[in-house]
Amino acid sequence: MAQIFTTQADARLRLALIVGAALVLLIGAAVFAYVRSGNAWAIGRPAAQPIPFSHAVHAGDLGLDCRFCHAGVERRTDAGMPSAETCLGCHERVWNVTAQFAPLRAAIARRAAVEWSSVSRLPDHARFDHAAHSQAGVTCESCHGKVQEMPRTARAETLSMGFCLDCHRNPAAGTQPAAAPAVRPHGLQSLRYEHYGVEVSPLTRCSTCHR
Ligand code: HEC
Ligand code: HEC
Ligand code: HEC
Ligand code: HEC
Ligand code: HEC
Structure with a gap:
């Protein structure tokens, strides 16, 4: 050819x-x-904040409990943010003289909260619940890292779907042994279990985390 x-x-x-x-x-x-x-x-990259707040100073050096400022962690979906008044409990004397506390003054004048940027925010389609995790004995550190050592708050874990599922597939490994949760089938899940003997963990079901 x-x-x-x-x-x-x-x-x-x-x-x-x-x-x-x-x-x-x-x-x-x-x-x-x-x-x-x-x-x-964006792991390790702090966000721009209105006040250069340091967890290393307040939760580390001063040893304040996380719940002192994030009072919702054990009872609510949201951990919550401290009010300007919470800061002023200690900073009453310095806040008037230092420019870096101006956003506290502004927040009080507006009767609003200080507008902190978030480094953990999930997309709107995903659902998270602090109370459920606190009660199951999952530590703050397993998702937020060593916050008490951070001079500026940054994301420590991906908080991706894969990250969540790694623990949800085998939660006993990620929680403190004493508080290892009983994964309880409920609703449609328990029906399926009783009728067909098929067990799908509610923790890995899409609707657990997605609306
Ligand atoms: C004195 C008050 C105070 C204490 C105590 C405190 N925090 Fe905070 N926390 C803040 C403020 C203010 C912000 C917002 C500014 C920032 O991100 O640095 C914040 C932000 C955070 C964020 C980022 C939230 C987001 O939306 O991304 C995490 C996570 C966090 N704190 C965890 C902790 C943990 C864990 C502890 C205990 C070890 C703790 N905090 C103790 C005041 C506090
Ligand atoms: C329990 C008392 C207490 C509370 C509550 C508190 N602080 Fe402080 N803060 C301190 C002390 C004490 C220092 C000084 C630490 C030092 O100089 O070593 C400080 C330092 C600071 C500094 C300077 C940090 C630096 O890196 O030099 C800022 C900014 C600040 N605080 C903001 C805040 C904000 C915002 C809040 C509320 C979310 C808050 N503080 C709540 C006690 C407190
Ligand atoms: C299992 C993972 C996980 C654990 C454990 C966890 N968090 Fe969070 N946290 C998140 C996620 C995810 C977000 C973002 C939530 C969203 O966007 O709806 C968040 C958001 C936050 C915020 C932002 C503001 C808010 O109101 O939610 C703070 C503050 C916070 N966490 C503090 C804490 C503290 C303090 C603890 C420990 C007592 C803790 N978290 C334990 C995953 C976790
Ligand atoms: C280190 C382990 C761990 C990680 C990481 C984790 N979870 Fe969980 N999660 C649990 C455990 C344990 C429970 C079960 C609590 C119970 O049985 O009530 C749970 C329960 C839940 C629930 C059900 C709450 C309810 O209504 O009962 C949601 C929603 C959830 N997790 C979302 C997430 C999301 C989203 C992430 C990732 C950002 C995540 N979780 C990361 C351990 C984890
Ligand atoms: C343990 C909680 C959890 C479960 C269970 C879960 N997801 Fe997700 N998923 C998330 C989180 C958190 C994100 C957001 C990650 C991000 O982009 O920040 C996400 C993101 C997604 C996205 C957007 C694309 C992406 O990868 O970011 C899709 C699509 C999705 N999930 C589908 C599903 C489906 C289908 C199921 C059931 C088979 C499921 N998810 C179960 C937590 C979960």
């Missing part, structure tokens, strides 16, 4: 195919590495 391409063109075509395939693999690997890295989830 007659040769359609010259040997040179043939070699160029082969080279182009090999280089093309290598590029596709390389770009794929780079995207994968980025998505799996902390960088994509």
Whole structure:
């Protein structure tokens, strides 16, 4: 059969195919590495805050309990944020003279809360509940890292769906042994269990975390 391409063109075509395939693999690997890295989830990057608040000073050095400022953690969905009055309980004397406390004054004048930026916020379609986790003995640290050592608050874990599921598939491993939860099937789940003997953990069901 007659040769359609010259040997040179043939070699160029082969080279182009090999280089093309290598590029596709390389770009794929780079995207994968980025998505799996902390960088994509802003791990370790503090957000701009109205006041340069330090957990290392207040929860670390001064040893204040987390619940002193985040009073909802054991009882509510939201951990909650301290009111300006909570800060003023100690900063009454300094707040008037230091510019960095101006947002506290403004918040009190507006009868509103200080507008802190969040480093943990989930997308609207996902649901989270602090009380359920506190009561099951999951420590703040397992999701927020060593906050008491942070001069500026930053995300310590991805808080991605994979992160949540890693623990929800086997919660006993992530909680304090004494408080290991009894995973109780309820509602439709318990029906399915009783009738068909099929057990699907409510903790890995989509509707547990998605509305
Ligand atoms: C004196 C009050 C105070 C204490 C005590 C305190 N916090 Fe905070 N916390 C704040 C303030 C103010 C912010 C918002 C500014 C910031 O993020 O640094 C905040 C923010 C946070 C955030 C980020 C929330 C978000 O939306 O991303 C986490 C997580 C957190 N605190 C956990 C803790 C933990 C864990 C402890 C105990 C070890 C603790 N805090 C103790 C006042 C406090
Ligand atoms: C229990 C008392 C207490 C409470 C409540 C408190 N602080 Fe403080 N704060 C202190 C003390 C004491 C220092 C000084 C620590 C030092 O200089 O080592 C301080 C230091 C600071 C500083 C300077 C930090 C630095 O890095 O130099 C800021 C800003 C601040 N606090 C903001 C706040 C805010 C905002 C709140 C409320 C969310 C708050 N504080 C609640 C006691 C308190
Ligand atoms: C199982 C993981 C997990 C644990 C344990 C956990 N948190 Fe959170 N926290 C989150 C997530 C996720 C968010 C973001 C919630 C959202 O966007 O709805 C959050 C948000 C917050 C916020 C932001 C404000 C708010 O009102 O919710 C604070 C403050 C906070 N957590 C403090 C704490 C403290 C203090 C503890 C320990 C007593 C704790 N968290 C335990 C995952 C966790
Ligand atoms: C270290 C372990 C751990 C991690 C990480 C974790 N959870 Fe959980 N979660 C639990 C346990 C244990 C329970 C069961 C509490 C119970 O049985 O009442 C639970 C329960 C829940 C519930 C059910 C609350 C209710 O209404 O009863 C929701 C919603 C939830 N988790 C969401 C999340 C989300 C979203 C994340 C990730 C941001 C997450 N969890 C990360 C351990 C974890
Ligand atoms: C333990 C809690 C939890 C369970 C169970 C869960 N998800 Fe998620 N899911 C999340 C969280 C948290 C996010 C948001 C992650 C982010 O982007 O910050 C998420 C994100 C998503 C997204 C958006 C795309 C993405 O990857 O960010 C989809 C789609 C999704 N989930 C589908 C599902 C389906 C389908 C199920 C059931 C098979 C399920 N989820 C079960 C916690 C959960």
